[in-house]
Amino acid sequence: MKKENTTTYSTEFAQDVREGLSNNPKYLSSKFIYDQKGDKLFQDIMNMPEYYLTNCEFNILKKHTPLIAEYFNGKDGFDLIELGAGDGKKTKVLLRHLADKNYDFKYCPVDISQHSLDDLESSLKKEIPEVSVKTLQGSYFKILESLADYNTRKKAIMVLGSNIGNLRHGKAIDFLKNIQQAMSEEDMLFMGFDQKKNPETILNAYNDPAGITDRFNKNLLVRINSELDANFDVESFKHWETYDPETGTAKSFLVSLKEQEVRINELQLQVHFKAWESIHTEISQKYDDKIVEWLADEAGLKIEEFFMDDQGFYKNYIFKKK
Numbered sequence: 001m002k003k004e005n006t007t008t009y010s011t012e013f014a015q016d017v018r019e020g021l022s023n024n025p026k027y028l029s030s031k032f033i034y035d036q037k038g039d040k041l042f043q044d045i046m047n048m049p050e051y052y053l054t055n056c057e058f059n060i061l062k063k064h065t066p067l068i069a070e071y072f073n074g075k076d077g078f079d080l081i082e083l084g085a086g087d088g089k090k091t092k093v094l095l096r097h098l099a100d101k102n103y104d105f106k107y108c109p110v111d112i113s114q115h116s117l118d119d120l121e122s123s124l125k126k127e128i129p130e131v132s133v134k135t136l137q138g139s140y141f142k143i144l145e146s147l148a149d150y151n152t153r154k155k156a157i158m159v160l161g162s163n164i165g166n167l168r169h170g171k172a173i174d175f176l177k178n179i180q181q182a183m184s185e186e187d188m189l190f191m192g193f194d195q196k197k198n199p200e201t202i203l204n205a206y207n208d209p210a211g212i213t214d215r216f217n218k219n220l221l222v223r224i225n226s227e228l229d230a231n232f233d234v235e236s237f238k239h240w241e242t243y244d245p246e247t248g249t250a251k252s253f254l255v256s257l258k259e260q261e262v263r264i265n266e267l268q269l270q271v272h273f274k275a276w277e278s279i280h281t282e283i284s285q286k287y288d289d290k291i292v293e294w295l296a297d298e299a300g301l302k303i304e305e306f307f308m309d310d311q312g313f314y315k316n317y318i319f320k321k322k
Helices: 012-021 036-046 052-063 065-072 091-100 114-127 140-147 169-182 199-206 212-227 289-298
Strands: 078-083 105-111 154-159 188-194 237-244 249-256 260-264 269-273 278-285 301-308 314-321
Touching (some): 052 091, 052 301, 052 314, 065 091, 091 114, 105 114, 212 249, 212 278
Antiparallel strands (some): 188 314, 237 249, 301 314
């Protein structure tokens, strides 16, 4: 009789590393880039001139703040639940307006990084102290299970930064379905989608000459070394970005520059890399209206409205339940 595998892992990170690096082809989940160092590197990425997404969404939020706020509002106020809040820089544009206009609302930022949430809560106390804040730490899917408990008034669920672009279409539909199931008829979803555009513009956003994105992706290896007692030679891997304009998929890889062995002591795992073998770390999906409408329809949602930046690079859509 075959013995079942009953391996238990100390953390979700440990499990993901074993599964990803034992697979062929190898992969690691981008969500684990975001420790304290990864959070800081991503903030640096958002400030790069090549990373157009941040400025495009700022442009939308600043230009359409009053109208967006009216869409958020409910007859008894609302709970603003932001998935993947990060440093909240863009969200503060909306929060300041909501506070200035005395909207009745509570802000509930959600993030996998407790460090980011602590920093965000601290900065809001200083900058917009009148905003009522309740932080929620965890992955999107775990937090979404508890969102249905917020049922006494309207929920405005918000996902900025085209975070959905880190999911392949099938997983994106699952994600949207989970949100849809947590929504009442009154609730709404406000979500950013990076649009298809000049492929060179997209590649430049993930392949900056300063090497910040390189260090960001390699932070996965730094974390494995630190937390799982491994011996990755980080500089023997090259960050590589691709973009397929047909599918709208940008992919990030770490490519081994030589044949090498890596020992991960915490997992009692020896990983062999051939020269030029890759680890897939991240996807960044790009969209058009047709794809967004299809994703929404599959998830039981409908597009109510959208807002576009001045360059036509980026859109924030409002969805309601069908």
